Amino acid sequence: MQQEEYKLKDTSPQLGERWPMGVKGSGWFYGIGDRPTSTYDLVEQMYYLYVRVVKAKELPVNAVTGSIDPYAEVKLGNYKGTTRHFEKKTNPEWKQVFAFAKERIQSSMLEVFVRDKEMVGRDDFVGKVVFDLNEVPTRVPPDSPLAPQWYRLEDRRGEGKLVRGEIMLAVWIGTQADEAFPEAWHADAASVHGEGIYNIRSKVYVSPKLWYLRVNVIEAQDVQPNDRSRVPEVFVKGQVGNQVLKTRACPARTLNPLWNEDLVFVAAEPFDEHLVLTIEDRVSATKDELLGRITLPLTIFEKRLDHRPVHSQWFNLEKFGFGALEGDRRKELKFSSRIHLRVCLEGAYHVMDESTMYISDMRPTARQLWKPPIGVLELGILSAQGLQAMKTRDGRGATDAYCVAKYGQKWVRTRTIIDSLSPKWNEQYTWEVFDPCTVITLGVFDNCHLGANGATTRDARIGKVRIRLSTLETDRIYTHAYPLIVLQPSGVKKMGELQLAVRFTCLSFITMIHLYSRPLLPKMHYIHPFTVNQLDSLRHQAMTIVAARLGRAEPPLRREAVEYMLDVDSHLWSMRRSKANFFRIMALLSGVIGVCRWFDDVCRWRNPVTTVLVHVLFLILVWYPELILPTVFLYMFVIGVWNYRRRPRHPPHMDTKLSWAEGVHPDELDEEFDTFPTSKGHDIVRMRYDRLRSVAGRIQTVVGDMATQGERMQGVLSWRDPRATMLFVLFCLVAAMVLYITPFRVVAMVAGLYAMRHPRLRSKLPSVPSNFFKRLPSKLDSML
Structure with a gap:
């Protein structure tokens, strides 16, 4: 019963194509006929009454103060929204939009008041405009926005008696597809004030373009130590922002040291940081002396788009020590130490700002290397059901939920639904797809930045x-x-359900099929590969940069949300993950064990008919060995076709059993949620414990990778990726037919000669089978 709670559920939402925009006889929605919407067809249509308050003119001043501090108030039933007020201004411009959800409207009249703000006492009434909702027009994009009009203000009684002053308004009925929807003040968020208003709006973010800064430190000349009586032990330290890397100390004690080492940093556009290189002398184990420094802006370096060589340059260093003081040009030496560098900016890949297990974009940074999109991904974020209360408000549980979706460079954030355990967003977003073997990630969060004290939460x-x-x-x-x-320190917990509508549209089926034979990343990635340690460091720095840049937007996408979406802690040690990966491997080996048991049954004649058939097949293959290979391919073809009827009908989801999250021991959870470095025990225990976790984390990653490769082999005939299985099944059929008519000796000779071919005939790019295999899905997508 508990497993059923964690499973995927089919839903039947009333999507846009089934909800015409404005049905005849629908009361205050009447007026547009029965034209269906051409957009937002993956979400349920939500109707809103929009009121755009633009400006006012010729407002009367207060007889006592001789001035007016005007603001507008929009009132619909029990809901009331106000604009900001201006001091001493008779012609204010507000330019604000108010939105009232249809399902919460309890009045047929809309009132717009203009009032005079008073510091003490009740605000003075200036005038009002009244609208009958049955007369309000309906607008559906792509119709042009409704033009605002000037309305004369009426007196308090509303009997048609006009007062001095006019207000410019636009009132219409629309859906969440309206351009005014994201920036509008919503009636369901009336309890939010001040800076909290900006933190509840829906926004689209674009992560920064990332580049690798490769600094090849070749050599230096005329390095003069501060102590002329000793030969320096020199190394170079490079810094970009908070990234600091060092070369090894030159093994030869000389004034012209040679390193020829690469320092690789991550840089983001716009390049507002500098590369700072210092030459330092290791005087002792605890002391380094600065001998020279140079600061270079990143904008001067060449952007490398291919594997062409980059020319090296000599740079003069600023001197430190005797004879030259920083900022004192009078004591500057007539000669300077120099450093020989080869520096370039290489197009990073968006895989660097996220876990390699869940890649959402494999395009290079340089737009010149982009290929045309092969499809479109459309996502409708409908609603959530049964959310847990995340905070306490007025003595009761409450949740202010919003959803974040990330694919490629584009991040989206829905609006925050205030105080609801079953929020309805009904927002639709679109992404271009350049590779189908990618993952879109969605996260649901509770907004804790609605009040004045939200900055510390x-x-x-x-x-x-x-x-x-x-x-x-x-x-x-x-x-x-x-x-x-x-997963919480107390164990696994279901927090609710997220209802989505997803559609993947293919623009070119031939191009998409061709992608399965192409390398995952551009050519430069394979010609100049990075080490495992470099990749780990670069990925950490990229995550830090992306989180910092998105946090500077308005409203900000919080760092904790970005880190959760990017799985920033996926590399840390976890006994639970290690056991899950171990049992993934055991599940793969179970097939081999099953074959061994079946063969043992054959040897023991437990099923005589099967044993006789196996003996006959064995004798045929012995006398005709050329049939072995085509028979194997034909057998895999039959299995693939047979498995088609049992192919998965639903996309994968989080599997608590596969993740080993249900039966995890409390002590293992305590270890998983422990800080890194650990906060437990003595200093020596802490050091040893952290070292153990670091080593175990690498072992865990290797075991997980082994399980992933095995699951990809297992999934080639499972139709989990219908296009990949179709290609492999067709290949098996063609291979079986070719091998049936081709002599085995010819096949063996061609295969052997191809395997032993000369290096000049080999490509540095991965082979077609390797590219195909790396694109196959695994159960990793269902891991917590």
């Missing part, structure tokens, strides 16, 4: 969903409720 995690695009059939709308599962 962190948005709480509610749950996460991942969807691999290659597991989706093209042009099919998937509507499911995904379980939101989080």
Whole structure:
């Protein structure tokens, strides 16, 4: 029963194509006929009454003060929204939009008041405008925005008697597809004031373009130590922002040291940081002396788009020590130490700012290397059900939920639904797809930045969903409720369900199929590969940069949300993850064990008919060995076709059993949620414990990678990726036919000669089978 709670559920939402925009006889929505919407067809249509308050003119001044501090108040039933007020201004410009949800409207009249702000006492009434909702027009994009009009202000009684002053308004009925929706003041968020208003709006973010800064430190000349009686032990330290890297100390004690080492940093556009290189002398184990420094802006370096060589340059260093003081040009030496560098900016890949297990974009940074998109991903974030209360408000549980989706460089954040355990967003977003073997990640969070004290709090995690695009059939709308599962120190917990509508549309099927034979990354990645340690360091720095840049937006995408979406802690040691990866490998080996048991049964004649058939097949293959290979391919073809009827119908989701999250021991959870470095025990215990966790984390990653490769082999005939299985099944059929008519000796000779071919005939790029295999899905997408 508990497993059923954690499973994916089918839903039947009333999507836009089934909800015409304005049905005849629908009361205050009447007026547009029965034209269906052309956009937002993956979400349920939500109707809003929009009121755009633009400006006012010729407002009367207060007889006592001789001035007016005007503001506008929009009132609809029990809901009331106000604009900001201006001091001593008779012609104010507000330019604000108010939105009232149809399902919460309890009045047929809309009132717009203009009032005079008073510091003490009740604000003075200036005038008002009244609208009958049955007369309000309906607007649906792509119709042009409704033009605002001037309205004369009426007196308090509303009997048609006009007063001095006019206000410019636009009132219409629309949906969440309206351009005014993201910036509008919503009636359901009336309790939010001040800076909190900016933190509840929906926004689209673009992560910064990342580049590798490769600094090849070749050599230096005329390095003079501060102590002329000793030969310096010199090394170079480079810094970009908070990234600091060092070369090894030159093994030869000389004034012209040679290193020829690469220092690789991550830089983000716009390049507002500098490369600072210092030459230092290791005087002792605890003391380094500065001998020279140079500061270079990143904008002067060449952007390298291919594997062409980059020319090296000599740079003069600023001197430190005797004879030259920083900032004192009078004591500057007539000669200077020099350093020989080869520096360039290489197009980083967006895989660097996220975990390699859940890649959402494999394009290079340089737009010149981009290929045309092969498809479009459309996502409808409908609603959430059964969310847990994340905070206490007025003595009761409350949740202010918003959803974040990330794919490629584009991040989206829905608006925050205030105080609701079943929020409805119904927002639709679109991404271009350049590779189907990518993952879109969604996270649900509780907004803790609505009040004045929100700056010191962190948005709480509610749950996460991942969807691999290659597991989706093209042009099919998937509507499911995904379980939101989080692991807490007390154990695994379901926080609710996220209802989504997903559609992956293919623009060119031939191009998409061709991608399965192409390398995952551009050519430069394979010609100048990075080490494992470099990749770990670069990925950490990229995550830090992306989180910092997105946190500078308005409203900011909080660091805790970005880190959760990017799985920043996925490399840390966890006994639970290690056991999960171990049992993934055991599940793969179970197939081999099953074959061994079956063969043992054959040897023991437990099923005589099967044993006789195996003996006959064995004799045929012995007498005709050329049939072995085509028979194997034909057998795999039959298995692939047979498994088609049992192919998965739903996209993968978080699997608590696969993640080993249900039966985890409390002590293991305490270890998993422990800080890194650990906060437990003595200093020596802490050092040893952290070292153990670091080594174990690498072992865990290797075991997980082994499990992933095995699951990819297992999944080639499972139709989890229907396009990949189709290609392999067709290949098996063609290979079986070719091998049946081709002599075995010819096949063996060609295969052997190809395997032993000369290096000049080999490509530095991965082979087609390797590229195909790396694109196959695994159960990693369902891991917590």
